[in-house]
Amino acid sequence: MKALSLRQLCKTYNNGVQALKGIDLDVEEGDFFALLGPNGAGKSTAIGIVSSLVNKSSGTVTVFGHSIDTDLEAAKSCLGVVPQEINFNQFEKISTILLNQAGFYGIPRPVARERMEYWLNQLQLWEKRETISRSLSGGMKRRLMIARALIHEPQLLILDEPTAGVDIEVRRSMWEFLRRINEQGTTIILTTHYLEEAENLCRHIAIIDEGRIIENDRMSTVLRKLQTETFVLNLRGPLRRTLSLPGYRVTAPDETTLEVEVNKDQNLNEIFGALSAAGGEVVSMRNKANRLEELFMRLVEGRDVGSGQPTAPPAAQAGA
Amino acid sequence: MSAAPPSRTPGATPGSHAEVTLAANMRRARRVGFATIVIREFSRIMRIWGQTLVPPVITATLYFIIFGSLIGGRIGQMGGYTYLQYIAPGLIMMSVITNSYGNVVSSFFGAKFGRHIEELLVSPLPNWLIVLGYVAGGMLRGLLVGLIVTIIALFFTHLHVEHLFVVIAAVLLTSVVFALGGFVNAVFARNFDQITFVPTFILTPMTYLGGVFYSIQMLPEWAQAASKANPILYMVSAFRYGFLGQSDVDVGFSFAIMALSVAVLFTACVWLMNKGTGIRE
Numbered sequence: 001m002k003a004l005s006l007r008q009l010c011k012t013y014n015n016g017v018q019a020l021k022g023i024d025l026d027v028e029e030g031d032f033f034a035l036l037g038p039n040g041a042g043k044s045t046a047i048g049i050v051s052s053l054v055n056k057s058s059g060t061v062t063v064f065g066h067s068i069d070t071d072l073e074a075a076k077s078c079l080g081v082v083p084q085e086i087n088f089n090q091f092e093k094i095s096t097i098l099l100n101q102a103g104f105y106g107i108p109r110p111v112a113r114e115r116m117e118y119w120l121n122q123l124q125l126w127e128k129r130e131t132i133s134r135s136l137s138g139g140m141k142r143r144l145m146i147a148r149a150l151i152h153e154p155q156l157l158i159l160d161e162p163t164a165g166v167d168i169e170v171r172r173s174m175w176e177f178l179r180r181i182n183e184q185g186t187t188i189i190l191t192t193h194y195l196e197e198a199e200n201l202c203r204h205i206a207i208i209d210e211g212r213i214i215e216n217d218r219m220s221t222v223l224r225k226l227q228t229e230t231f232v233l234n235l236r237g238p239l240r241r242t243l244s245l246p247g248y249r250v251t252a253p254d255e256t257t258l259e260v261e262v263n264k265d266q267n268l269n270e271i272f273g274a275l276s277a278a279g280g281e282v283v284s285m286r287n288k289a290n291r292l293e294e295l296f297m298r299l300v301e302g303r304d305v306g307s308g309q310p311t312a313p314p315a316a317q318a319g320a
Numbered sequence: 321m322s323a324a325p326p327s328r329t330p331g332a333t334p335g336s337h338a339e340v341t342l343a344a345n346m347r348r349a350r351r352v353g354f355a356t357i358v359i360r361e362f363s364r365i366m367r368i369w370g371q372t373l374v375p376p377v378i379t380a381t382l383y384f385i386i387f388g389s390l391i392g393g394r395i396g397q398m399g400g401y402t403y404l405q406y407i408a409p410g411l412i413m414m415s416v417i418t419n420s421y422g423n424v425v426s427s428f429f430g431a432k433f434g435r436h437i438e439e440l441l442v443s444p445l446p447n448w449l450i451v452l453g454y455v456a457g458g459m460l461r462g463l464l465v466g467l468i469v470t471i472i473a474l475f476f477t478h479l480h481v482e483h484l485f486v487v488i489a490a491v492l493l494t495s496v497v498f499a500l501g502g503f504v505n506a507v508f509a510r511n512f513d514q515i516t517f518v519p520t521f522i523l524t525p526m527t528y529l530g531g532v533f534y535s536i537q538m539l540p541e542w543a544q545a546a547s548k549a550n551p552i553l554y555m556v557s558a559f560r561y562g563f564l565g566q567s568d569v570d571v572g573f574s575f576a577i578m579a580l581s582v583a584v585l586f587t588a589c590v591w592l593m594n595k596g597t598g599i600r601e
Binding site: 013048051052053054055072073074076077079081083085086087088089090096099100101103104105106107108148 | 345346348349350351352353355356357359360363431434435436438439440441442443444445446596600601
């Protein structure tokens with residue numbers, strides 16, 4: 001069954017801005033789906049329409065088979081939303097926010113209390129339940145919004161930049177948490193600017209740009225489309241002889257660092273061989289950019305991630 | 321994890337047992353949702369009691385002291401009652417009007433401003449129920465303040481009740497009308513100035529000119545005719561009729577005006593919510 005289905009979804013704002021230009025998108029039940037795009041691409045508009053916070057101009061939206069035009073209450077019942085901006089009453093206690101939200105979904109108070117305890121424990125907020133939400137840290141506020149979105153145990157959870165502005169430790173624990181609830185059956189749609197996050201968590205990906213879907217496939221399939229990767233090699237010392245590496249694009253930001261762009265049909269053995277011949281000793285190596293980030297940049301902006309670096313010093317001779 | 325929520329009830333074919341269960345779940349969910357909004361509104365009223373309950377009590381007390389005891393004694397009788405007895409229903413009604421209106425306009429606009437209105441908008445509660453929830457909150461504050469002002473009035477004068485049902489019906493309908501009015505104001509308001517504009521420049525003058533402090537029989541004919549265009553006159557008159565058994569206008573007509581106002585304003589509120597005016601892009 002499809003958790004979410006968008007057909008020819010269009011949105012034109014009153015100021016004439018066409019945010020969505022006929023989007024088609026399907027998210028299967030149980031999936032962990034990444035919706036990516038640059039700022040202003042239309043991601044938040046699409047999420048806003050699905051969650052009834054933005055009126056669509058045309059097209060259809062169905063959530064677990066329920067159309068938002070004809071069966072809005074049922075569609076909303078299936079949905080939990082974690083928005084980008086803080087949108088709870090900052091003068092209320094955590095417990096009040098969660099119990100009220102449960103009430104809005106028709107959950108009786110005794111059941112709501114059980115669920116509140118469960119989700120607050122899951123998100124390490126139980127000890128803070130009587131705290132006024134305004135005094136929480138940024139990471140805690142994000143987790144509170146996740147707990148609030150889950151209090152009615154939705155089948156589809158949409159998270160709009162859930163880890164924006166939180167430290168790496170909290171981010172990693174949120175990843176673990178999201179993986180766990182996805183394994184338990186909750187379909188998740190995630191928008192994020194941390195492409196590492198999308199690559200780590202999501203099985204499917206759609207990239208939206210200027211109101212259109214420009215890529216929509218399995219994450220592994222999309223990543224295979226990446227023709228080149230740029231590796232950063234750190235050397236123990238400067239090269240003793242001239243590096244001869246024909247067919248590779250090599251730049252050297254400094255004497256002990258090389259950046260090598262590798263095509264899909266090339267291999268790393270040749271690079272290491274050439275470096276040994278030039279008297280270089282590689283002490284570490286990493287991807288210059290996250291693979292998805294590299295692909296994203298190429299798709300969205302046509303930007304060549306591996307280029308634009310300082311020219312190589314004399315010791316590094318780029319191949320023909 | 322605990323039991324699955326109503327949302328996970330499978331789809332149902334028309335007339336089937338599942339459909340009946342689904343409908344019952346939906347009714348229960350709506351009841352719980354409505355109660356949640358009302359409890360939240362009541363909690364808000366009590367949490368900020370210094371802003372919601374105390375000011376109208378002080379204002380009403382001053383009115384009773386100045387207009388009732390000090391000046392009222394020199395005015396003499398009106399319609400066979402002391403001036404204090406005559407204005408007491410008007411003062412109670414004035415507090416009901418301003419507080420029913422004020423509660424909804426500040427609470428709903430505050431929710432818009434703080435964006436936590438989105439909690440309700442993404443929930444499965446239908447728009448008409450959200451309107452009803454806020455209106456019930458406005459009524460609660462209006463009636464609570466009205467009750468407190470009534471108790472204060474009893475410290476200054478004896479309140480005779482001629483028609484209890486009329487008193488109750490008039491105060492309930494009036495609080496609904498102005499709670500709905502506050503909702504419309506909050507929907508359109510884009511800043512805090514716009515939620516104080518209507519109460520200050522429209523509601524207060526209309527209330528003062530709606531026969532709270534005088535009978536329109538005392539006015540010249542053109543002023544009487546102008547007063548009859550003011551809907552608050554009908555509400556104050558009906559309420560006063562319930563206490564004193566005398567009214568400036570026909571009581572049946574007053575109730576018709578109130579019922580019509582409720583119907584028109586409620587329809588407008590739900591229409592605005594469905595359209596998303598001021599709350600959805």
